[in-house]
Amino acid sequence: MRQGQGGDEDAGGSGESGSMGRGKGWRHAMKHVEFRTAASAQGGLVVMAGVPGVAAGSRVQLRDHAGRLRSGQVIRSADDAVLVEVFEGTDALDLERTWVRFLDEPFRLPLSRDILGRVFNGAGLPRDKRPPIVSADRRDINGEPLNPAARAYPREFIQTGISAIDGMNSLTRGQKLPIFSGGGLPHNRVAAQIVRQARLLGEASTEFAVVFAAFGASHADARFFQESFEESGVLDKVVMFLNLADEPVIERLLTPRAALTAAEYLAFDLDHHVLVVMTDMTAYAEALREVAVLRGDVPARKGYPGYLYSDLAEIYERAGRIRNRRGSITMIPVLSMPSDDITHPIPDLTGYITEGQIVLGRELANQGVYPPVTVLPSLSRLMKDGIGKNFTREDHPHVASQLFASYARALEVRGLAAIIGAEELSDSDRRALDFADAFERRFIGQGEDEDRSIHETLNLAWDLLSMLPPESLIRVTEEELAKYHKDTA
């Protein structure tokens, strides 16, 4: 859905297209002209005839016979036929009684400091019964790709207070770290807890903001977040973009883009540290598939279009930091894996773009462990650069690695015990089993309001590692063993 329109439209006239006998004046007038030349309509698409010189990607406004307004976008433009995608669909549209205006600009979002504390719909219009944002600063919601040479690498550790994340899959400022979840799992509660607790070590929280985007979410989910923001008293720091489950599907394609345009403004114009929470990326991808099918695009996997990867990347890659700018965008998209399948195209392609993933598991959730973070398939790619000496604590990288190794081995033992029975296990295997239980209960499991410091998390990790014989802990150094292991210390 890359449809950004060139900077200042029409600036400086247009010599080339002037040769067609239509100058700047004609196109300016075009914004105000309604065409009634719809030649055909089907499945959300309308073909307009006899409208030459329409810009690709331009916004369109349709008025039907009942006077209702619909919006759309030009997806193909030739002199004899212009193909328009109508966001609200083509139901109850009469070709002879449809009036179409070409607004000659892409979708834009008006921006000012006043967006903080506001609630918008998926296309950026107010849904909180307050007046629209008025600003001369109106930005194309598609943005422009960030130059890799302008990025600053994320290195600042964000403490979320959740051990499974801080200790083993640390989040850094400017990272995009999705939550892979499934129906019925507490991903919303985890996301809300991160929003409540996230802070930088050794820094009083300065200018921060939250951008929350929901697409295809239920009214209950939207209310849950709203209440959670209210309770933690950050509501005036939150901008919300809501396109709920019963609202136009195609508008979902705009929602994350509008939200990220607001986030970029807050981060890189107003120097805020912005946390973007988006839910649910699966609903977004399904909307994209729906539109792709209408357009007749060749499907790749499971009916999703071949450009799903590029399209998701346009969204996710808007997270990050920029050199010489103070603000940052940290992104936590929530994604429910269809049938808990991590190899489904949506989580699969997401995992190739984002900098890791926090995976929630049904097994842990069923055992009553909250947050049910399945640590082995979880990953934070930027962790290595944001932890350890000078960032968190010198033993952090090794402790994390050791926890992964010990827990992975303990799970193998648990699988074995299920077959041959725990009585048959050797002594060291039994210790591993106890470790696995304690690790899940005490390290992964914690209260929804429990905010653990990174030191608490690491000390807890050593308590648990001390259940295992020191000689089996080869990912930590001998000095660290001497200092922290309860048997040797």
Next chain:
Amino acid sequence: MGRILEINGPLVKLELPQTLIGEQVRVGRMGLVGEVIGRDGGTALAQLYEDTAGLRPGEAAEGLGWPLSVELGPGLLGAIFDGVQRPLHAVRTLSGDRIARGVAVPSLVRETRWHFVPAAQAGRTLAGGDVLGSVQETASITHRILVPPLLHGELLELAPEGDYTVDETIGRVKLADGRIEKLALFHRWPVRTPRPFRQRDHAVAPLITGQRILDTFYPLLKGGKAAIPGPFGAGKTMLQQQIARWCNAEIVVYVGCGERGNELTDVLEFMPELTDPHTGRPLMERTLLVANTSNMPVVAREASVYVGITLAEYFRDQGYDVVMVADSTSRWAEALREVSGRLGQMPVEEGYPAYLGSRLAAFYERAGRVETLAGDHGSVTLIGAVSPPGGDFSEPVTSHTKEIIQTFWALSKELADARHYPAVDWLESFSGDVKSAAKWWAQAVDPEWEHARAAALDLLAASEELQRIVNLVGVEALSSEQRWTLESASLLKEGLLQQAATDEIDSFASPQKQFALLAALLEIHRQGLKLVQLGAPARRVIQLPLLAQARRWKSQHGSDDLEALKAKIAAIPEAFEPLLEDYAAGAGRG
């Protein structure tokens, strides 16, 4: 001058007669650039390298008269280019933090003056690829100025030693037909045409990456082709960055094709701080980056791998060993699929066009060790990452690639989940170059290499078999000897195969260190085996403190500190002696 007829995503139909397929076009008021991919009567179909939103039917279009080409000359090293060789630092100066459309910047800086030392003599007949002279571009790399490959004629004059910009005329050549051609420090070459060479050579030496699982177990020769397939999170990028950092090539071309922006930033920020272990110079001096991150336009993604390989071939033609890392070839294939879908071509597997396999093969064929036109030897080693959807190696891109390459470094999700890095699966991976590599190792390191490698792989395979039994009936069902095999394999995995990229000492292992560790761990295995065969229970042998100590050797002794490691290795039998005395005596009594 033509005009735009229709805009459909990145495809634009133009009224533009007399253009060649493959020719570059510039369209619209924004001056967007693209290439012609089809002709029909007086119309041309072009795909643009940039987003087409805002273009209108009726706007002007022109053919530029040349295919997609790169500029080859001094100033390439240390640079970062986009998928069509625009220098990203210069683009930033012009258009700010975000890449605006229609930005036109020359690929090579025009202002810099390079100190040129002539080597050819006026009056002599020159052929393409001959060396005109050289520019010391960085402390470690001498940039040889080559005659453009297709040029042949008499050198009328050549500039004396001095400082020149890349586009100043430094010489004139009289062609056979009497025309006179000017020479500069740089020339252009179309990226989709392989650069010519005299003949292919046998690859003779392995590429040393400093990564034990690669060098010792699945070697790749200089001039070879390798693939790194792996699901997300298996550590593909990390492994490729390790190769780019530590390999003993003289030039590294790193192509980030449809990957994360932050990864390139990481390379950009990190590389200048690192020194080349082989020359002691900053790594950035031998590195070129080509970046088309996943949020940059998809058509330029398709071009980016060709830009990368052409840059690699150019340095090969100067007589260098070049490594090109392409991360990821799957994104390139997907870009191909996207464009073919828009053209309405019949898809075959998973939406990919029928020509996927032949395109991949033709691309990988550009790797190789060659005798250059000037009679030097140079090589391009091509390492392509593959990102199979869902980690399924039977998907089209992985399976086609597997048929083309010689070395296959398969990454495993299970290993990565247990944080066993590099997560190269020792059973799935293969190398067709072991025999050739063995000759080198026998000469340069130790004649025992091939045997030791095979013994270690046997041990790993045997342990995999035993593990299956253990998973069914538990470890108690195994004999002492079998349990010792399991333990030795685990020692190999933890003490040798696992290698921490973030650990200063462990990050790079010289071939000597690799072999020393391998030999040491095998020696421990043999000593233990002897004991177990004498009747010692495996449990007692496993408890020897030596086993925990040996797992740490890799990160205790750097490649320049092998004496201390060798001392420990020499002491291995001592650690077994007390037990050996017990059981040898026991056996004697019995």
